[in-house]
Amino acid sequence: MKTANNIWLRISGIAIITLITLIFTMVMGVSMGSSQKDLYAFVNAVRGNDPTLLSIIWQIRFPRVLLAAFVGATLSLGGLVFQALLRNPLAEPYILGISGGAAIGGIIGILINLSRFPGVCATAFIGSMATLALVFIFSSGQTALAKDSLLLSGVILNAFCAAVIMFLVSIVQDSRLHSIIFWLMGDLSHTDLKHVGYISILLIPCFLYIFTMSHPMNLLLMGKDLAHSMGIRVKATSITLLIVSSFMISVTVSYCGLIGFVGLVMPHLLRMLLGSDHRILVPSCVFAGGAYMVLCDLLARTLAKSGEMSVGVITAMIGAPLFIYLLKRSRT
Amino acid sequence: MIPVVCFENVCHQYDKNDILKNISFNVPQGSFFIIIGPNGSGKTTLLKIIAGLEKPTSGTISILNQIVNKYSIKELAKVLAYVPQTSPVDFPFSVLDIVRMGRSPHLGLFGDENNDDIKIAEQAMIFTHTDHLANRKINQLSGGECQRVSIARAICQEPQILLLDEPTAALDLGHQTRVMDLMEKLKTERGMTIIMISHDVNLAALYGDNVLVLKDGEIIAQGTPNDVMTYETLEAAYQCVVLVDESPLGKHPRITLVPEKYRT
Numbered sequence: 001m002k003t004a005n006n007i008w009l010r011i012s013g014i015a016i017i018t019l020i021t022l023i024f025t026m027v028m029g030v031s032m033g034s035s036q037k038d039l040y041a042f043v044n045a046v047r048g049n050d051p052t053l054l055s056i057i058w059q060i061r062f063p064r065v066l067l068a069a070f071v072g073a074t075l076s077l078g079g080l081v082f083q084a085l086l087r088n089p090l091a092e093p094y095i096l097g098i099s100g101g102a103a104i105g106g107i108i109g110i111l112i113n114l115s116r117f118p119g120v121c122a123t124a125f126i127g128s129m130a131t132l133a134l135v136f137i138f139s140s141g142q143t144a145l146a147k148d149s150l151l152l153s154g155v156i157l158n159a160f161c162a163a164v165i166m167f168l169v170s171i172v173q174d175s176r177l178h179s180i181i182f183w184l185m186g187d188l189s190h191t192d193l194k195h196v197g198y199i200s201i202l203l204i205p206c207f208l209y210i211f212t213m214s215h216p217m218n219l220l221l222m223g224k225d226l227a228h229s230m231g232i233r234v235k236a237t238s239i240t241l242l243i244v245s246s247f248m249i250s251v252t253v254s255y256c257g258l259i260g261f262v263g264l265v266m267p268h269l270l271r272m273l274l275g276s277d278h279r280i281l282v283p284s285c286v287f288a289g290g291a292y293m294v295l296c297d298l299l300a301r302t303l304a305k306s307g308e309m310s311v312g313v314i315t316a317m318i319g320a321p322l323f324i325y326l327l328k329r330s331r332t
Numbered sequence: 333m334i335p336v337v338c339f340e341n342v343c344h345q346y347d348k349n350d351i352l353k354n355i356s357f358n359v360p361q362g363s364f365f366i367i368i369g370p371n372g373s374g375k376t377t378l379l380k381i382i383a384g385l386e387k388p389t390s391g392t393i394s395i396l397n398q399i400v401n402k403y404s405i406k407e408l409a410k411v412l413a414y415v416p417q418t419s420p421v422d423f424p425f426s427v428l429d430i431v432r433m434g435r436s437p438h439l440g441l442f443g444d445e446n447n448d449d450i451k452i453a454e455q456a457m458i459f460t461h462t463d464h465l466a467n468r469k470i471n472q473l474s475g476g477e478c479q480r481v482s483i484a485r486a487i488c489q490e491p492q493i494l495l496l497d498e499p500t501a502a503l504d505l506g507h508q509t510r511v512m513d514l515m516e517k518l519k520t521e522r523g524m525t526i527i528m529i530s531h532d533v534n535l536a537a538l539y540g541d542n543v544l545v546l547k548d549g550e551i552i553a554q555g556t557p558n559d560v561m562t563y564e565t566l567e568a569a570y571q572c573v574v575l576v577d578e579s580p581l582g583k584h585p586r587i588t589l590v591p592e593k594y595r596t
Contacts, residue, residue, distance in 0.1 A: 007444045089422060215443040219433055221423050225385050225416055230489065231409035231437035276423040279442060 007279060014280050018287035022069060025291040029065035029298050030057050034308050059192070065294055066196045068188050068311070070203055071256050072266075072293025074248045076285040077210060079263025081245040084217040084278060085238050086151055089271075092263040093249045096154030099260075100161025101131025102246075102253035103184060107168045109254070110180060116255065117198045124254035128246045131157055186259035186312020188297050199251060206248045207286055213241055214278040221276070259293075259312045261319025266292055268326045334397075336361045336493055336525045337382055342391030344377055344549075351377045352388070353549045359493075359542070364519050365527045366536040369546035370570050375529045376417070376497055378546065382527065383414040383495050396492065409437035413486035415496045419478075421470050427481050428466040431457055434488030453488050460484040460514060476507040483514065494518065496528040500535060508532070512539050533587045537561050538579070545569050561585040 031042040036053060045053035075093075082091040082098075093099050105127020109120035138153035169180060216237050219227040224234045252259075266289045267281065274280050293311070296318065300311040335358035344352040351374045359365045367375050380386040381393065384400060393400045396411060403411075413434070421430070434456070435449045445453075457463040460480045465473065470481065479499055486494055496515070500508040512535055518524045530536045536543050537557040545553040545560055547569050553560045563576045566587065573595055579586040 007442070087422060212441060215436070215441060218425075218429075218443070219436055221425070222421060222430075222433065223416070223419055225380070225383075225414065226419055228385055228405065229383055229409060229412070229414035230433060231406035233405055271424070275429075276425045277429065 011280055011283060014274060015283040015287065018284045018291070022287045022291040022294070025294040025298075026065050026069060029068065029294045030061045032298060032302055033061055034301050034304075037302055063191045063193045063196050064188055064297070066193075067191045067199065067255065068293045068297040069290035070196070070199050071188065071252045071259065072262060072296075073207065073286040073290040074203055074252045075259060075262040075293070076266035076270075076289025077207065077282065078245045078249045080267040080278070080281055080285050081210060081217070081241055082263070083267055084220055085241060087221055087223065088151055089268065090264070091151060091154075093245065094258070094260045094263055095158060096135060096151070097131045097156075097158035097161050098128045098135075098154075098246050098249055099253055099258055100158050100165065102128035102250040103258055104161055104164050104168065105130075105250070106183075106254045106257075107165065107180060110176065110183075111168070111172065117195060120254040121202075121251055124250040125247055128250040128253070129243070131161065132242060132246050182310060183257040184312075185310035186257045186315065188256050188300075188311050189308070191255070195255070199255060202251050203248055206244050207282075209244055210241065211282045213237065214282045217241070217278040217282075218276070257312065259315050261315050261323060262289060262293060262296075265319045265323050265326070268323065272326065272329070334361045335359060335394075336396055337527065338394045338397075340392045340394075342381065342388045342393060344374075344381065344386065345389045346377075351549050352381075355391070355549075355551060357544060357551060357554060359525060359527060362519060362523050362525055363541040364515065364539055365525065365542045365544070366540035367527070367529045367544045367546060368531070368533060368536050368569070373546040373569075374549040375546055379414075379495050379497055379527070379529055382493075383412060384408050385414070406437050409489065411491055412493045412495065413489040413491035415479075415482050415486050415494070415499055417497045417501065419482055424469045424471055426466065427457075427462060427468050427470060427473070428453070430470050430481055431462070431484045431488050434485040437489060452490065456484045456487040459487060459517075461510075475502045476504070479503060479507075479511065480514075483511070487518070491524070493525045493527065496526070498529050498531060500530065500532060508535065515539070533561065533566065537585045537587065538581070557585055558583070561587060 031039055033056065035056065036042070041050065041053060044050050045057060048054070079092045082093055082096060083089050102124040105123040105125065106120050109123035114120050114123065135150060135154050135157055138157070165184065169177070172180060216232050219230050219232050220234065220238065228234050266285060270281055270284050270288060274284060296314045297311045300309045300314045303309060337359040339355050339357050342352060342355045343350065355378065367378065369375050377386060381388050384403070384405070395403070395408070400408070432445065432453045435445055435453065436443050439445060439449065454463070457466060460483050462477070462480050462484050465477060465481065470478065473481065479502070483499065499511050503511060515526045515528065516539060519526050540557050542555065543557050543560045544551060545565055552569060553565045561576060563574060566574050566576070573590040575588040575590055576585050578584070
């Protein structure tokens, strides 16, 4: 039993490894794009020989890569939190309808011509909170956090949200239709450093808060009675975590639309590699989830011959088979 | 004897049904206190009320001479540990991780342990014969192993009072006696008060210092096994025919079920 007493050592070790991975993928992310794919041109630009490419790198690719990192981190962390709270490795804000609710709020925000920040962010947050409240009302009865009923009512609400989204899309007749549809599929293309700044101000405190709750999340996995008997205020902790993670999800949805499967794949992969301790999983989800999204976005930008694909398509096309593979492996 | 748990006129309702009706009793310090009674008699609710997991509709409960509402959740977790009937965990925690979680009430927000905490966890595992399982995953263990890990986690909490909800229900004969012997050892060696729900009246008769019989939310008998485990009480509680004589080990009552074919 020599793994003693060095939890901080393990946390920082794994955080550093995943952070280096993130930085590496971010460098890759800025080095390639739809207009230029060879690394030699990138090196040339960095040396100062190609001012046009350099300005593309700094003003277009860099904010976009940063945004991708934040979105990936948020979605992975959101998945991790929901899985812990529902004690179900298949839970995810996406499946529970929280993202769908945020998307409905976001579309309404766009339709009444609000600005992305703070207007659409706020309507998206209201949408996600409304779905969260509905999920609770539907699943309540005896216990507010009964795990299966919560997941089931979430799945039903998600289907309902999808229908409402389709309805809203179908009544839009003007030029906004295309941008709404592209946004819904998961779109990282419209951004600049100012917006990434807003996002980081909103998201980083959420990440830190969730990190401080990482040990209580371990205890919550033991079930609410046991967590309570080990000194955790189960209801207060669960509800704050749900609200904080719904908030971060709505921020990302309002900027980038619906990007699925990241919240399932990353926590699963990391749990298989690193075990179930959330004190380690929370920081590694932030960094590795960010790295994964930066890579997916890089693929979205460079795979198509002309133009680019939506990153939501890439995450789903990689995520779904990868997730099935992980599930298959973890059963044996 | 000083009471460690004291119930005064405790009532509990759920959906307008009376689960517990005017319950009053004391649990003496350092005793092995066993609650028996038929299904649905309110045993688990009673245990959950002691653990602070359910709030009674009325009445007062004191633990270690202090009203239970005055404890913070964390303070209560330092004096009282709870082992539920089953505690399935879908996540692949190692046995060592689970046992160490028991230290949480004594630790800070991040649960980082010092060497003493780790020593306590190791001792709890040796005590419950789970030390060889330390690196196994909790979701790969047998029922008996899980139950012992759950008990090790509770011991790691270093409580003065240990609450167990039918810890022997899913275990074979050998494991049943081992778990009960373990409880006896915790009582005599560490002075812990053990409060346990049991369906096995013979185990209750062999190990219990005090037995409380619950039926339809009311106490129908309370006292030493010899006082309580009589033909009349058991028949009234369980609505079945039993024979009660003395165990060949002496001093303990022995209860034998009488099947219908032997009744005259």
